[in-house]
Amino acid sequence: MLNLLWLLLGGYGVGILLPLCLPGRPGLQQLTSNVAAIVGTSTGVILGLLGLTSSEPVTGSLASTIPLLTFTVRLDPLAAFFVLTISLVGLAASIYAIGYLQHFEERASTDTLGALFNAFLLSMTFVVLADNAFFFLLAWELMSLLSYFLVVTEHEKAEVRYAGLFYLIMTHIGTAFIVVAFLIFFQGTWSFSFEAFRHPAQPLPEGMKTLVFLMALLGFGTKAGIIPLHVWLPYAHPVAPSHVSAVMSGVMIKTAIYGLIRVYFDFFGGQFPWWWGFTVLLLGTTSALLGVMYALMEHDLKRLLAFHSVENIGIILMGLGAGMIFQAYGLRELAALGLLAGLYHTINHALFKALLFLGAGSLLYATHTRNMEEYGGLLRRMPWTGIFFLIGAVSISALPPTNGFVSEWLVFQTLFLSFQIPTVFLKLMLPIAAAILALTGVLALTCFAKAFGISFLAQPRSTHARQAEEVPVSMRTGMGILAALCVALGVAPMVVVPLLDQIVAPLAGISIASKVLAIDGWALAPVNVEFSSLSTPVLALLLVASAILGLGLAVVLGGRLTTRRSKSWGCGITLTPRMEYTATGFVQPIKRVFSTIYQPTVKLETEFLAESRYFSKRRHFEFHIEPIFEKYLYDPLVAFFGTLADRLKVIQAGSLHLYLTYMFVTLIALLLLAV
Amino acid sequence: MLHTIALIVTQTAVLLAFSPFLIGLIRKVKARLQLRRGASVLQPYADLAKLFHKQPVISTTTSWIFTATPYIVFASILTAGLLVPTFISQIPMNFAGNIIALVYLLALGTFFLILAGLDAGSAFGGMGSSREAIVASLTEPAMMLAIFAIALTNGSTNVSTIVHKTALLEGIITDPSPHLMALAALFIVALAETGRVPVDNPATHLELTMIHEAMVLEYSGRYLALLEWAAGLKLAVFLSLIVNVFAPWGIATTVTPTAIGIGLLVYVVKTAALAVLIGVIECMFAKLRLFRVTDLLGVAFILALLGLLFFYILRS
Numbered sequence: 001m002l003n004l005l006w007l008l009l010g011g012y013g014v015g016i017l018l019p020l021c022l023p024g025r026p027g028l029q030q031l032t033s034n035v036a037a038i039v040g041t042s043t044g045v046i047l048g049l050l051g052l053t054s055s056e057p058v059t060g061s062l063a064s065t066i067p068l069l070t071f072t073v074r075l076d077p078l079a080a081f082f083v084l085t086i087s088l089v090g091l092a093a094s095i096y097a098i099g100y101l102q103h104f105e106e107r108a109s110t111d112t113l114g115a116l117f118n119a120f121l122l123s124m125t126f127v128v129l130a131d132n133a134f135f136f137l138l139a140w141e142l143m144s145l146l147s148y149f150l151v152v153t154e155h156e157k158a159e160v161r162y163a164g165l166f167y168l169i170m171t172h173i174g175t176a177f178i179v180v181a182f183l184i185f186f187q188g189t190w191s192f193s194f195e196a197f198r199h200p201a202q203p204l205p206e207g208m209k210t211l212v213f214l215m216a217l218l219g220f221g222t223k224a225g226i227i228p229l230h231v232w233l234p235y236a237h238p239v240a241p242s243h244v245s246a247v248m249s250g251v252m253i254k255t256a257i258y259g260l261i262r263v264y265f266d267f268f269g270g271q272f273p274w275w276w277g278f279t280v281l282l283l284g285t286t287s288a289l290l291g292v293m294y295a296l297m298e299h300d301l302k303r304l305l306a307f308h309s310v311e312n313i314g315i316i317l318m319g320l321g322a323g324m325i326f327q328a329y330g331l332r333e334l335a336a337l338g339l340l341a342g343l344y345h346t347i348n349h350a351l352f353k354a355l356l357f358l359g360a361g362s363l364l365y366a367t368h369t370r371n372m373e374e375y376g377g378l379l380r381r382m383p384w385t386g387i388f389f390l391i392g393a394v395s396i397s398a399l400p401p402t403n404g405f406v407s408e409w410l411v412f413q414t415l416f417l418s419f420q421i422p423t424v425f426l427k428l429m430l431p432i433a434a435a436i437l438a439l440t441g442v443l444a445l446t447c448f449a450k451a452f453g454i455s456f457l458a459q460p461r462s463t464h465a466r467q468a469e470e471v472p473v474s475m476r477t478g479m480g481i482l483a484a485l486c487v488a489l490g491v492a493p494m495v496v497v498p499l500l501d502q503i504v505a506p507l508a509g510i511s512i513a514s515k516v517l518a519i520d521g522w523a524l525a526p527v528n529v530e531f532s533s534l535s536t537p538v539l540a541l542l543l544v545a546s547a548i549l550g551l552g553l554a555v556v557l558g559g560r561l562t563t564r565r566s567k568s569w570g571c572g573i574t575l576t577p578r579m580e581y582t583a584t585g586f587v588q589p590i591k592r593v594f595s596t597i598y599q600p601t602v603k604l605e606t607e608f609l610a611e612s613r614y615f616s617k618r619r620h621f622e623f624h625i626e627p628i629f630e631k632y633l634y635d636p637l638v639a640f641f642g643t644l645a646d647r648l649k650v651i652q653a654g655s656l657h658l659y660l661t662y663m664f665v666t667l668i669a670l671l672l673l674a675v
Numbered sequence: 676m677l678h679t680i681a682l683i684v685t686q687t688a689v690l691l692a693f694s695p696f697l698i699g700l701i702r703k704v705k706a707r708l709q710l711r712r713g714a715s716v717l718q719p720y721a722d723l724a725k726l727f728h729k730q731p732v733i734s735t736t737t738s739w740i741f742t743a744t745p746y747i748v749f750a751s752i753l754t755a756g757l758l759v760p761t762f763i764s765q766i767p768m769n770f771a772g773n774i775i776a777l778v779y780l781l782a783l784g785t786f787f788l789i790l791a792g793l794d795a796g797s798a799f800g801g802m803g804s805s806r807e808a809i810v811a812s813l814t815e816p817a818m819m820l821a822i823f824a825i826a827l828t829n830g831s832t833n834v835s836t837i838v839h840k841t842a843l844l845e846g847i848i849t850d851p852s853p854h855l856m857a858l859a860a861l862f863i864v865a866l867a868e869t870g871r872v873p874v875d876n877p878a879t880h881l882e883l884t885m886i887h888e889a890m891v892l893e894y895s896g897r898y899l900a901l902l903e904w905a906a907g908l909k910l911a912v913f914l915s916l917i918v919n920v921f922a923p924w925g926i927a928t929t930v931t932p933t934a935i936g937i938g939l940l941v942y943v944v945k946t947a948a949l950a951v952l953i954g955v956i957e958c959m960f961a962k963l964r965l966f967r968v969t970d971l972l973g974v975a976f977i978l979a980l981l982g983l984l985f986f987y988i989l990r991s
Contacts, residue, residue: 379738386738399783400776412775412819419827424987431823431983435976438778438819439812445782446808449789453804458796459736523770532832538771539780542757546750549687554897558727561897563742568734568795568893575736581793581801589809593969 001075002060004047008125011040015118023111030101033114037094037121044087044125051080052499059131068192069138074131077503078266082128082251082258085347088485089250089354090121093243096358096478099471100243103365113153117244120146124247127255133182133192140178140255144171144223147252150244151236160239167236174222174229181215181263184208197267209268213276216263217283224256226317227287228629230310234294237309238302238370242361243478245302249309250354254346257316265339265507270327277324278426284317285433292443293597296450296590297625299372299583301360304451305353308396311440312349316342318433319411322418325426327508333515334417336508337526340500340516341410347496348403348489352395355482359389362475363455366468372454372583376461381468386456388479393448395486398441401540403489406524408441409534413526443590450586459577491537494521584623591625599626678930679767683757686766690756693943694907695719697914697950702878704954719907723900731896736796744791745894745901751784752908759915760838762938763927769835774822777834777916778815781868781909785811788902792890803889806965810874810886813972814867820979821860824853825920827986834916842923853989856982858921863975865913867968870906872957874968877906884962911946918945 015036019029051058057076064071075083094117101113123142130136148171152164182192188204189196204212218229225233237249260280264272291310298304323338362385363378364370379386395402398409415437418430460466470476489496494517501513518525523535555561568575591598603622609615651662699716706713733741755777757768772780785807792804826832829840867874870887879885891902919926925941927934963971 377736377738379740394783394786397782397786398779399786400772400779405779409775409779413832416823416826416832427987428983431820432980434823435816435820435980439816441779442782442808442812442815445786446789446812449786449793449804449808453790453793457738457740457790457794519770525770529770530831530833530836531826532773532775533770534773534776535771538768539754539776542754542768542771543750546753547746549753550746550749550901554727554901557724558897558900562730563896564730564732565735566732568736568797569799570797575796577796579798580796581798581805586793586801586805586808589805589965590812592966593809593813 001047001050001054001058004043004050005060005073005075005129008040008043008047009122011036011043012118012122012125015040016115016122019114020112026111029111030114031098033118034094034098034101037097037114037118038091040118040121041087041091041094044083044121045091047075048080048082048084048087051075051083052077052502066134069134070132070193071135072131072193073126073129074194075129077506078258078261079128081343081347081500081503082254083125085254085350086121086124086128086247086251088347089247089350089482092354092478092481093246093358094478095481096246096361096475097243099474100241100361100365102472113150113241116146116149117247120150120244120247124252124255128258131194133185133194133197135192136194137175137179137182141175143252143255144168144175147240147244147248150248151240153241153244154239157239163232163235163239167232170222170229170232174219177215177219177222178259179219181212181219184212184215185267194262194267198269209272212263213272216260217279220256220259220263221283222256223259224253224313224317225287225310226283226313227290227310228633230287230291231627231630231634233310234298234303234306237306238300242302242357242364245305245361246354246357249306249357250350253309253313254350257313257320257342257346260320261339261507264324265327270335270508272324272328274325274328274423274426277321277326277328278429279321280317280324281321281430281433284314284319284321285436286314287311288314288318288440289436289443290597292440292447293594294625296443296447296587297598300370301363301372301375301451301455302357302370304372304447305356305360308356308444308447309349309353311444312345312353312396315408315411315437315440316345316349318342318437319345319407319414322411322414322430322433323508325418325421325430326414329421331420332508332510333512333527334414334420336501336504336510336512337410337417337516338414339504339508340497340512341407341414343500343503344410344493344496345404345407348395348407348486351482351485351489352392352402352404355388355392355479355486356396358475358479358482359385359392362389362471362479363468365471365475367462367464369462369464372451374462375455375465376577376580377457377459378465378468379456381460381465382456382470384476385471385479388476388483389456390452391483391486393452395490397445397448399445401487401490401536401543403486406490406493406534406536408437410524410526411437413532417527417531446587446590450583454581454583454586458580459575461577461580491540493524493536497524597628599628600624601626682763682767682930686757686761687753689761689939689942690753690908690911691904693946694904694911695723697910697946698907700947700950701954701957704951705957708955708958719903723904726895726900726903727897729896731894731898733898734795734893737794737893740787740790741794741893742898744787745898745905747787748784749901749905749908751780751787752905752912755780756908756912756915758834759912760835760919760923760926761915762942763930763935764835764839764842764919764923765928766835769833773832774826774834775819775832777912778818778822781912782811782815784905784909788887788890791894795893797893799889799892803886803892806886807890809965810867810968810972813969814864814975817860817972817975817979818864818868820976820983821857821864824857824979824982824986825861827983828853834920838919838923838926839928841920842926842928853982853986854921856978856985858917860975860979860982861917861920863971863978865917866953866956867972867975869910869913871953873960873963873971876962879962910950914946914949915942918942918949 295307319342327335792800927938
């Protein structure tokens with residue numbers, strides 16, 4: 001299996017080096033880098049599948065000259081699952097990139113794009129494979145920096161530079177917290193090896209454990225984009241090239257989920273108090289609800305999708321948090337179920353979010369705008385992109401029989417089984433979380449009805465949309481793979497659940513595949529077939545059969561299936577695209593009902609005719625949503641550090657001698673302290 | 676196997692054949708209470724027959740979504756109907772999905788209806804879609820909590836299992852208050868989901884008030900027939916859910932001809948009685964302004980939450 005790892009390294013390595021050796025030939029650069037990425041990711045898919053099915057974790061190690069750093073890799077089921085997810089999404093994105101990058105070719109800044117993309121995929125793979133904290137942090141930092149460079153691909157735009165800087169700062173603050181968490185482990189073990197973290201000579205004191213919990217939550221939470229640490233995400237993800245956005249939103253933020261599971265379930269062996277799980281659940285629920293709410297108000301398609309990543313990370317954390325609560329109460333089966341639900345949603349979200357980002361990229365490719373209000377009628381111009389985007393939209397809205405539905409259903413079951421917890425407080429809190437999840441689900445449905453309806457249906461709203469053309473075959477292939485997987489993971493949970501059980505079993509200490517699967521795998525019946533069951537393949541069959549029945553009834557009762565085409569009814573006038581419902585109008589009722597959260601400000605200026613105030617000459621309408629977290633949390637923090645920096649300016653005279661003196665004084669002070 | 680198929684076919688036939696009658700019955704009750712004679716209760720059947728024979732007119736701005744939607748809506752609601760017991764408590768499709776699957780199947784139909792409303796490109800459709808979205812958003816949390824309160828008392832989220840246990844008087848609790856609160860919540864939810872007064876008015880064609888009717892405004896011929904039938908089916912599904920979960924008396928618990936005969940008869944009587952109640956409510960209340968609907972659905976949510984709270988307090 002380690003040979004496969006070398007092949008993967010070779011594939012990405014060629015993808016990094018070859019494009020750099022071909023300066024000035026953008027076409028060839030892109031082609032070689034993408035083909036190399038396809039080789040690398042395909043190897044990753046095989047490696048992931050092998051790792052998931054093998055019974056023993058595979059380890060390999062390369063020594064280095066740096067103390068405490070060894071390049072140790074360990075392919076256990078958890079790592080293998082994330083390698084698989086990263087590689088699947090990376091594969092689709094690389095195929096897609098072949099066509100997509102054609103319209104980037106003319107630009108000087110894209111010289112290194114292919115090389116960076118390969119390096120980014122490679123660094124992510126090593127984040128999940130690393131079995132040494134030092135190595136992990138190295139890969140983690142590389143992943144952050146490379147994604148920063150990818151985000152600022154179009155750095156000639158001010159908006160992109162701002163987003164990049166914001167991302168760079170936030171991700172480094174996050175990394176700092178992770179470093180602290182690992183240093184606490186280091187202090188207890190005097191080793192950076194994960195193996196030592198897993199089996200420390202003496203267990204960490206309770207206070208230190210709590211500190212690690214918080215540091216890991218803050219550090220990984222920043223990368224995952226949980227509210228209120230999400231602020232960078234809606235800036236950074238949309239401005240990257242779309243295939244990069246797909247990988248960032250689809251899988252990069254998932255490395256944080258990996259980190260959380262690794263620390264809480266693997267290093268701590270699932271030994272923690274219930275409030276850890278409750279904190280995770282609370283953050284997850286908040287992120288899910290607020291993420292979708294902010295997404296609803298977005299009309300930039302890629303920003304909308306970025307906010308949905310916040311929502312879905314929230315749903316994953318709800319599964320994980322509920323699992324942690326059960327774990328704390330020793331309800332192992334349910335803990336395993338929560339973990340399984342979270343992991344199922346992890347791969348599902350990777351697939352449909354990547355699909356939707358690639359779809360958004362196709363729209364951008366065809367219309368040169370990200371503003372939904374300028375789309376419209378695209379389903380007839382771009383039928384393939386349309387149907388793939390629709391599949392993604394149905395999946396993310398958790399509608400049966402797609403994959404999003406299966407994993408959300410599992411999260412619901414986990415939350416409903418809370419009546420087995422002994423505390424009344426939690427017994428009540430988990431169903432309320434389920435109710436909020438239901439609200440989140442319908443709001444996501446609304447949001448994607450808006451995104452698909454306004455973009456693809458009715459009449460084109462701009463010249464761009466009127467002239468849009470279907471995207472090249474490679475882009476369609478990339479989307480098609482993901483769309484097919486979205487459906488497959490929905491109707492075939494009996495294949496997915498045993499694989500996920502491989503990961504969950506060692507972490508929760510119990511295998512539940514046989515309990516979750518009932519009736520020879522035809523139905524999912526978490527823990528108990530009496531309590532609940534679901535069979536998506538049967539539901540899919542029933543849906544098809546019922547639709548055929550409907551068609552049959554139409555034929556039998558109506559006879560000939562002819563239709564006539566005519567204009568939509570417009571009260572006697574011809575409808576123009578300007579009379580259509582806009583995305584803004586569509587969500588207006590929601591904005592009004594939830595105005596406490598949005599705190600919208602509306603500005604309407606009317607210029608009247610001089611003759612009469614009954615006729616207006618010009619109207620100017622503006623509305624804004626208050627970015628609460630930026631205003632009340634980040635702005636004061638930034639202001640505080642700004643003032644602090646101002647105060648400290650006096651010791652920063654800019655003279656080298658002075659700085660040398662500082663160093664000397666510090667050294668003396670430290671030496672005195674040591675004595 | 677054969678008897679499984681027979682039961683599925685009978686269930687489908689009962690739902691399809693019976694649902695237009697419920698619509699007709701509500702209309703008749705309303706007419707009588709308004710001192711009108713009203714059309715025959717069988718009028719919806721005639722309407723469907725007429726619509727199926729008419730050639731549909733499709734807007735030139737629409738895509739395949741518009742023509743596919745009636746079939747998808749019909750299929751999703753019918754599939755949901757197969758997860759709810761009607762005249763027999765143990766239905767063959769019980770394993771295929773619990774009540775959450777039922778909620779999400781109905782949401783699948785709603786999703787495509789919203790899309791179809793936008794597809795014709797007229798402001799009416801968009802308005803209907805936008806309103807449907809907000810009503811659905813506020814309904815589902817209440818529905819989820821109500822379901823959970825019921826599921827707790829019966830130890831199951833599968834509708835058929837709940838009904839069967841209650842019918843056999845298993846798992847009956849000493850205090851019915853959680854059940855009653857969940858019932859009230861679910862009834863409000865049913866009114867909202869099926870587009871009845873005070874949330875929506877199925878008899879109106881005024882752009883200021885309509886929700887469901889606005890979304891399907893561009894439909895005609897067999898497409899409209901399928902959508903109307905689907906709307907009737909949805910009503911039947913909700914009524915079956917409520918009568919059988921809260922009052923499963925008389926439902927067939929065994930597969931014998933007598934039991935099934937009695938079950939069918941009792942089912943028709945019970946759902947008809949509930950339909951009459953809906954007719955009465957429609958006459959007694961005015962349709963609420965859209966932004967007042969939130970209050971009503973908020974009440975449903977609180978009721979369901981109280982039901983849950985009562986359950987735990989009574990238990991401990």
